[in-house]
Amino acid sequence: MADRSDIRNIVILTGAGVSAESGIDTFRAEGGLWEQHRVEDVATPEAFERDPELVLRFYDMRREAIQTKQPNPAHEALAKLDREWSGELLIVTQNVDDLHERAGANRVLHMHGTHLNAWCTACDIRSPWRGTLIDRPACPDCGEKALRPDVVWFGEMPYEMDRIFAALREADLFVSIGTSGAVYPAAGFVRNARDLGVQTLELNLEASQGSHWFDESRHGPASVLVPEWVEEIVGR
Numbered sequence: 001m002a003d004r005s006d007i008r009n010i011v012i013l014t015g016a017g018v019s020a021e022s023g024i025d026t027f028r029a030e031g032g033l034w035e036q037h038r039v040e041d042v043a044t045p046e047a048f049e050r051d052p053e054l055v056l057r058f059y060d061m062r063r064e065a066i067q068t069k070q071p072n073p074a075h076e077a078l079a080k081l082d083r084e085w086s087g088e089l090l091i092v093t094q095n096v097d098d099l100h101e102r103a104g105a106n107r108v109l110h111m112h113g114t115h116l117n118a119w120c121t122a123c124d125i126r127s128p129w130r131g132t133l134i135d136r137p138a139c140p141d142c143g144e145k146a147l148r149p150d151v152v153w154f155g156e157m158p159y160e161m162d163r164i165f166a167a168l169r170e171a172d173l174f175v176s177i178g179t180s181g182a183v184y185p186a187a188g189f190v191r192n193a194r195d196l197g198v199q200t201l202e203l204n205l206e207a208s209q210g211s212h213w214f215d216e217s218r219h220g221p222a223s224v225l226v227p228e229w230v231e232e233i234v235g236r
């Protein structure tokens, strides 16, 4: 990787691998979520239309579970980077947990939404939500019983793509952490970054589908690789 002095603006993409060591299942690992539920049964608008009870129960369980998990050293290192990095920084996460924020990071964008919001499909307002949705509670704003999880399902547009591309255009370094490179548009960010002349670095447990697109790819657990890299970049 080029000298740190070349780098001022950083975009980081995180995926399920950054939260794996906090005890949250990744999607594509053996025993991961898709093992128990097929994606088309729980993570599509069609599934919600067909069997809302199943979908709401599934997300209620996930919401409850993530509230019992704690940030790990990878989240903590990224929070340190956020505190200490004076250049631009955007941590784009595909994760719907709040472990980046609970570790203390502020410059976080949830491109796939968050478990801790409910979205009212009647009035389009998103409200912080920690309880269940299966019991069809009323929207705190309009009173309609039209709340759904505020997560992006397959076939829906991820959030804030304009802001992500604007940050990539200004970036000097793009770092992908703990993501399989299987789900677009996030999987394409490395190529967008390369086209823009941005340096690219991957930190992942193993080679991912997109590893060959990166200038450098390091393999190992996020709890080790991320703190090491943050120390490199912020210096001691």
Ligand code: OAD
Pocket (backbone or CB within 6 Å): 014, 015, 016, 017, 018, 020, 021, 026, 027, 028, 029, 032, 043, 094, 095, 112, 152, 153, 154, 177, 178, 179, 180, 181, 182, 183, 203, 204, 205, 206, 207, 208, 220, 221, 222, 223
């Ligand atoms: P995946 O489960 O597809 O990939 C997780 C990646 O993390 C894999 O490449 C693992 O090798 C790696 N990994 C696992 N444990 C790790 C560890 N301890 N340290 C570092 N890396 C580790 O999850 P995502 O790429 O996040 O979308 O999946 C992307 C999207 O697919 C998700 O946001 C979700 C899913 O469908 C939606 O729900 C819209």
